[in-house]
Amino acid sequence: MLRALQLEPEKCTGCLQCEMACSFENEGVFNPAKSRIKVFGFHDQGRFAPYTCTQCDEAWCMHACPVEAIVVNQDTGAKEVLDAVCVGCKVCTIACPFGTVNYSHDTGKVIKCDLCGGDPWCAKACPTGAITYVDIDNTGLDRMRAWAQQSSAGSASFNVPTEKDVQTYSQAQ
Amino acid sequence: MQHIVIGAGPAGVVAVEHLRTYDPDGKITLIGDEPEPPYSRMAIPYYLIKKIDERGTYLRKSAGHFDALGVEILQDKVTAVDPGAKTVSLAGGASASYDKLLIATGASALTPMIPGVESEGVYRCWTLADARNIIRLAQPGNSVVLIGAGFIGCIILEALAASGANLTVVEVENHMVPRMLNDTAGHMIKTWCEEHGVKVLTSTKVDAIESGTGDRALNVVCDNGDNIAADMVITATGVRSNIEFLKGSAVNVDQGVVVDEYLQSSANDVYAAGDVAQGKDFSTGGFNVQAIQPTAVEHGRIAARNMVQGHDHVHRGSVNMNVLDTLGLISSSFALWMGADGGDSAEVSDPDRFRYVNLQFQDDMLVGASTLGLTEHVGVMRGLIEGKVRLDGWKDKLKQDPTRLMEAYIASTQALGHNAHVI
Ligand SMILES: Cc1cc2nc3c(=O)[nH]c(=O)nc-3n(C[C@H](O)[C@H](O)[C@H](O)COP(=O)(O)OP(=O)(O)OC[C@H]3O[C@@H](n4cnc5c(N)ncnc54)[C@H](O)[C@@H]3O)c2cc1C
C-alpha cells in the first residue's frame, strides 16, 4: 500500500519544526528557507497551513521535464528529481500548478519533496499531528481536491486524477 | 492498427509512449529525420555550456527504451502525406501506410533576410548539429554577435556568455523578450545583462553581415552605424512550423497545422501535436502555435489518446508559459501577462534588486502574470490561472502585495483552520 503525507492545517500551530527537520535531513542545515515543506501563516487569523508536493497522479513536473530527470520511485510513489540528470531548466517549476517544485541557485537544480525515501522527517518532527504519513486511502487529498473544485469557476482539471502513465524505476534495482 | 508518428521530438516521443499505453497491440512507427536518437532541443543550451554531454540531451535515457515499447524508429524525411490513400512518402523513395497519423514535425528557426546571412560562421541554434558548430567558435576571447533577444535568443545568450566569448546582442524591438515580458521587466533584464558584461543593443537592426577585415571572419553592420567585428554570428529571430511537406495535401495549414479540440486536422485520422500544431490556447480560446515544451508534451498525450480511443478527450487549451534564466536573473510569464480586456492589474517593481511581479486579473481571477527574480512557488501562478480560482477577498490582498501568491492559492483552495471543519 502506497503512503502519502496527510496535511491537516487545522492542527498546525506554526512552530516550523517540519521545516527545520526537512532542511536538516535533506540539506544538512537547520534553515527553513531550504525546506521542501513550507508552512504558510495567515497571521491576521492566527492560522497556519503546511504545504508541499502531493505526489499528484498527473505529475505535471515529470511530464514537462525535457530530459527525464524526474522519475517515480516505485516503492514510495514519490516523484523524485535525479540530480545527475537535471539541467536546471526550471520548466517543471512552472508546470507544477501547486507551486511545489523550486529552483535552487546554490545547486543550479530543482528541489522537491521526495518523501525522504519513505520515512518523511517532517511527519516525524510535527508535534501536533498536523503532518502524518498515512495509507493513501486515508489522506485528506480528496478533501483538498473537493475544496479546490468547489472554489473554482471552471473545472479544476489539474485536481482531477486521470490515468496514471508514468516513467518508473525501482530503488531495489 | 498501424500508427505513424512523424517527428521524434518531445511531442512525437510522448505520443508513441501513450499510443502504446492505449493500444498495446498496435503497430507504431516513429519517423524522424535527424540522425541522433530522439533528443530535446531545450537541453541544447546546457550542452553548449558542457553541463551535460550529448547523451544528456536525449529524451529517453535507457537503452532499448523504444524497442521495449515495440516502437519502430525510422530515420527518414517525410516528403508528402496523402490522407485519401492514407500513405506518407519518404525521401528515401519508399512510402508507408497508416491507419492513424500524427504530425509532430516541430518548428524550425527562421533565417532572417539579411544580406550575408548564409556566410560561413553564421548559425542558428536549433539542432544538435548547430550546437556542435557553435561550441567550436564560442571560445574565450572570440567575439560573438547574437541577433534576436526573444525567448530562444535569451536562452542561448546565457550559454554564449558563459563560454567566455565577448557577446553583443542586437534586438530590433525596443526591449528584450518582447513576447514574454513588458518593457519594464525587459529593460531590467537589459540592465542586468549589461552589468554582467554583455553588450545589448535594442531598437537596432542588423543591415548586413560582411566578411571581416582584421583577424575576425565577419563584420556585422547595424543600422545605428555600428560595425561589430565577429568570429561568429547566431541568429534567433523566430520560429516557423514545419509544414512545407503538407502543401497541396488535404491537410489544412495556416500558421501551423489547423487542428480541432481533439487535435485532429482537417483530414480524417490525421492529427498534429507540438510546435507544428496550431492548438487551442487556454486563455483566449483561439488557436495558435505556442512553440513551448510543456504544450508539446500535453498535445502528444492528448492526441495519442484521441487517436486510439475515439474522441473522448477534449483539449481544453494549453496555458502559454515560459521561464527564462538570463545570467542568473530568472523571469517567468504566464497566459495573459499583457492583460485582459476589462481586467485590472497589480504590480511591484524594485529595479535595484531586480525584482518584479505583475499580476493581471479578470473579475476575481488571475488570468496572467509575469515575474522577475522569483524562484519560489512559481508554478502556483499556473494553478491559479488554469484552475480559475476565485480569489474573493484575496484579490485585494494581492493588489497590495502581489508576492503573496502562494498564500492566496492556499487560502482560496484549501481547507484552512476553522474552515477545515465545515467540509
Ligand atoms: C535552444 C532552444 C531552447 C529552448 N528552450 C525552451 C525552454 O526553455 N522552454 C520551452 O518551453 N521550450 C523551449 N524550447 C522550445 C522547445 O524545444 C520546443 O517547443 C519543443 O522541442 C517542441 O517539440 P516538438 O516535438 O513539437 O518539435 P521538435 O522538438 O522540433 O521535434 C520535431 C522533430 O521532427 C523532425 N522533422 C521535421 N520535419 C520532418 C519530416 N518531414 N520528416 C521527418 N521528421 C521531421 C525534426 O527534425 C525534429 O527532430 C527551446 C528550443 C530551442 C531550440
Ligand code: SF4
Ligand atoms: S511537484 Fe507538483 S506536479 Fe510534481 S508531483 Fe508534486 S504536486 Fe505533482
Ligand code: SF4
Ligand atoms: S529543472 Fe531539472 S527536473 Fe526540472 S524540468 Fe528541467 S531538467 Fe527536468
